[in-house]
Amino acid sequence: MKPRYIIGIIVIIAGLGFAAYSLNSSKIEYTNLSSAEATGRKVQVKGVWVKEKGADYNNTSNIFSFTMKDDSQKEVKVLFQGARPNNFEIAESIVVKGRFEGGEFHASEVLTKCPSKYEGNVDQLKQSGS
Amino acid sequence: MFGQILIHLLFGGSLACLTSYILALKGYKQYIPIARNIYRVLAGGMLLTFCLLMATVISHSFEYTYVWSYSSKELPPWYLVASGYAGQEGSFMLWTLWVCLIGVVLLPYLKKRSWEAEVMVFYSLILVFLFLLLVVKNPFSFVWETFAKDGIPIGFAPPNGRGLNPLLHNIWITIHPPILFTGFAAMSVPFAFAMGAMIKREYQSWIEIALPWTLYGTAILGFGIMLGGFWAYETLGWGGFWGWDPVENSSLIPWLVSVGLVHTMLVQRKTGGLVKTNIILAVTAFILVLYSTFLTRSGVLGDTSVHSFVDPGKFAFILLIAFMITFAILGYGFVMYRRKDIGNKQDNFSPKSREFTLAIGSAFILGSAIIVFIGTSWPLIAEIVGLPKIAIDPSFYNKMHLPLAIMIMFVNALSLLIRWKATSYSGVLKKSLYPLTLTVAATATSYWIGVHDLKYLLLAFGAWFSLFINAELALKIIRNKFSSAGAYISHVGVAMLMIGIVFTARYSIVDHVQLVQGVTTKALGYNFTFIGREQIEKEYKDREKFKFHIIVEKDGNVNNVAPILYWHDFNKRQSAYKEPGIAWAVAKDVYISPNSIQTIGGAPEITLSKGQTITLPNDSSIRMTFVTFDMSNMRNGGGADGTIRPGAVITVDTKGIKKTDTLYSTISMATMEGTSEPYTINGTSQNISFLKINANKESLQQSEAVFSFTDSSKPIAPLKEVIGVEISIKPFINFVWFGVIAMVGGFFVAIIKYRKKAKRTKTMIPVSPTQIEVQV
Incomplete structure (x- = not known):
């Protein structure tokens, strides 16, 4: 085997090793609120906005807050540094990325699943144009 | 109906085209003209079908599920056109159309070089799959077919469609997808060439003729990707141009x-x-295009990406996988089968040669592709093997790319300086002396501006070095022979792009401020003055859209920036959609994202529930209690003029003297807006008005009353708007756009060059020593 192959293989292994290491350190688990609270790690949680409890954007602190409910029906107050995300009210579900701090969920990202991504359903069809 | 039949016919036609080319390859040469004619009919038919789809969209034929799903009568013409390919089915139509049309140009090109059957057999196989996808996801389904189970009567035509998401209402939705899909479609060509080369067993000559096509596909795809980034930056207000989103x-x-x-x-x-x-x-690039299609269209990224498409249904899902796997097996299988034939010439390039640096450069670029592939696919792999569901943080890509980018920059700088075969180091050093001096100066400036992190400084050094060396070479070559300058221009572009990335990604500064109308606010070294709003697009009744004019001033340099907020029927106007405003400048952009709008001043308004007591906002010595509503005036169900006159009973406590009275408001039943008669508290200048009722439908007892308070002795504070904005200064962001444009431009220059060469070498197929070696 030629030295350049050996060097090549070493470089590739080192590269993949580094990749595996940083992949592991930058993975964000999908989980529910209970386990997010228990671990305190940065996670992603899918849920819905609890409309009755409102949503508020505080323009001095630049924090958007709302109450979210996950699949296991657990509710939590979410604080997001930034403006109200587009299509927030009509989102069918919400994915928040962040971690628990002091009983509240501090989100670094709020993804809204907009119904435009979903095909229309029959109810919408019947209501069309009305 | 006609559209559906057409698509089925086209699918059949593509099978016939494929069969004819297979027969031609089997030695029945008489099938070549037949196949060619079928292909032409296919392309014409596809164009017709696409026009038909556009016609259904433009004529608002909402009986088609696709048209109903993605458009509406209110859409302006350009977005209407875009809605023709904004949805899942329409975008497959567009992709297929481009593959068909590119083939129309490819066909005579191949014919002239006698590569037709070998290449077209694979090209038509791609079309077979695309048409099959269209058969499954065809945009000509009627609503009563799509919703057959729900008892929608045949012939039902909804009066209007669902419309297009307002976030997509900008010119980029019309431009970006067609360009991106041209790139996707063009990537079929190098694949078909590589496969054809294996059939023909000509592993050298295909390079020359496939090169212009590969350049074309790469250029267009790159341009399309950049337009997506520009769209995100300029209109969607994501703040950046790249988010490492899976899509x-x-x-x-x-x-x-x-x-x-x-x-x-x-x-x-x-x-x-x-x-x-x-x-x-060449095989891999095409399979990755199919992989990309699978990722974005199958719905697998549903929870991890901001912009993936809807789940297309099980059959289409399987078809997308089958598409990808079939071509992977076909491509890699064929390579395995031919591996001995292709030969294994030892590529012992001298480290001082251009071929060596190019190979190394490619390896680094592929390294980047592998990193992005792993990061994007890992969540899927984890899910398939049963690990917990995860997403990858964008920091992964940044971390991994930093060392790679530094190396790519150095190779990008040196590869064009070094000659083919071999160069002496002293020659390289001599040529790079002048650019090196500039680089040191530019790097020192970068440090002074704020790039203190060593790794980023190194990257900046590499990028500047690469920029100056290639710029110097490009200038020389453009003067002598323009058509050879492509590579140099592209390399300058890559260097600019990298400088743009380093500065914007790492050294942008952000502040969040409230801009009060007419008041100048200082932030980040600039003066911002919010002047007022201006309504735009008044002709559309489905929206209220405003420009918020902000004057940005620094050192006498004045810019008018206008971020946009708009309320749209799409979300029932519940909250505003936002678009940023940008003050463009070569060195740095001032980027203003609107976050909120509110009004201050006027008479203070307070909402009270029954029994609640407050002190007056203008005079804290007076207390007021809202007792109850007086509906006695409303028993008759409102006046003849369409108004009602509810009353609010209040008790006022002025320094211990209590007085109870009733305030009335005249509320229009049509608008629910009220006019009130101000009530003056005896012996004071304080006035109270009962404005309206905040009705609680569930319990009338819990309805609230809204009051406003004025002081006759003081002027009312003028009404002012306050816009909450996030301001960021983005240094060198324009290097990103100029860089990509230069890079793409360079590719096109190179196409001219290699297109000419591909013509010239038509008859001169080089017989390389490799082939002789392996074929004996």
Whole structure:
């Protein structure tokens, strides 16, 4: 085997090793609120906005807050540094990325699943144009 | 109906085309003209079908599910056109159309070089799959077919469609997808060439003729990706141009591979080496296009990406996988089958040669492709093998790319300085002396501006070095022979892009401020003055859209920036959609994202529930209690003029003297807006008005009353608007756009050059020593 192959293989292994290491350190688990609270790690949680409890954007602190409910029906107050995300009210579900701090969920990202991504359903069809 | 039949016919036609080319390859040469004619009919038919789809969209034929789902009568013409390919089915139509049309140009090109059957057999196989996808996801389904189970009567035509998401209402939705899909479609060509080369067993000559096509596909795909980034920055207000979102990544991966391919093709063209690499890369780039399609269309990214498409249904899902796997097996299987034939020439390039640096450069670019591939695919792999569901943080890509980017910059700088075969180091050093001086100066300036992190400083150094060296070479060459300057222009572009990335990604500064109308606010070294709002697009009744004019001033330099907020029927106007405003400048952009709008001043308003007591906002010595509503005036159900006159009973406590009275408001039943008669508290200048009722439908007892308070002795504070904005200063962001444009421009210059060469070498097929070696 030629030295350049050996060097090549070493470089590739080192590269993949580094990749595996940083992949592991930058993975964000999908989980529910209970386990997010228990671990305190940065996670992603899918849920819905609890409309009755409102949503508020505080323009001095630049924090958007709302109450979210996950699949296991657990509710939590979410604080997001930034403006109200587009299509927030009509989102069918919400994915928040962040971690628990002091009983509240501090989100670094709020993804809204907009119904435009979903095909229309029959109810919408019947209501069309009305 | 007609559209559905057409699509089925086209699918049949593509099968016939494929069969004819297979027969031609089996030696029945008489089938070639037949296949060619079928192909022409196919392309014409596809164009017709696409026009038909556009016609259904433009004529608002909402009886078609697709038209109903993605458009509406209110859409302006350009967005109406875009809605023709904004949805899942329409975008497959567009992709197929481009593949068909590119083939129309490809066909005579191949015919002239006698490569037709070998290449077209694979090209038509691609079309077979695309038409099959259209048969399954066809945009001509009627609503009563789509919702057959729900008892929608045949012939039902909804009066209006669902409309297009307002976030997509800008010119980029019309431009970005067609360009991106041209890139996707063009990537079929190098694949078909590589496969054809294996059939023909001509592993050298295909490079020359496939090169212009590979350049074309790479250029267009790169341009399309950049337009997506520009869209995100300029209109969607994501603040940046790249978020390492899986959908963005999925189109970046095939692009990176094809950039690598362009370089290794150049190496083979000159040296005859890297034969297998090129075939494998050409196959891989296309399979990655299919992988990208699978990722974005199958719905698998539903929870991880901002912009993936809807779940297309089980059959289409399986078809997308089958599409990808079939071509992967076909491509890699064929390479395995031919591996001995292709040969294994030892590519012993001198480290001082251009072929060596190009090969290394390609390896780095492929390294980047692998990183993005792993990061994008890992969540899927984890889910398949049963690990917990995860997402990858964008920091992964940044971390991994930093060392790679530094190396790519140095190779980007040196590769064009070094000659083919061999160069002496002293010559390289001599030539790079002048650019090196500039680089040191530019790097020192970067440090002074704020790039203190060593790794980023190194990256900046590499990028500046690469920029100056290539700029110097490009200038020399443009003067002598323009058509040869492509590579240099592209390399300048890459260097600019990297400088743009380093500065914007790492050294943008952000502040969040409230701008009160007419008041100048200082932030980040600039003066911001919010002047007022201006309504735009008044002709559309489905929206209320406003420009918020802000004057940005620094050192006498004045810019008018207008971020936009609009309320749209799409979300029932519940909250505003936002678009940023940008003060463009070469060195840095001032980027203003609107976050909120509110009004201050006027008479203070307070909402009270029954029994609640407050002190007056203008005089804290007076207390007031809202007792109850007095509806006695409303028993008759409102006046003849369409108004009602509810009353609010209040008790006022002025320094211990209590007085109870009733305040009335006249409320229009049509608008629910009220006019009130102000009530003056005896012996004071304080007035109270009962404005309206905040009705609680569930419990009338819990309804609230809204009061406003004025002081006759003081003027009312004027009404002012306050816009909450996030301001960021983005240094060198324009280097990103100019860089990509230069890079793409360079590719097009190179196409001219290699297109000419591909013509010239038509009869001169070089017989390389490799082929002789392996064929004896």
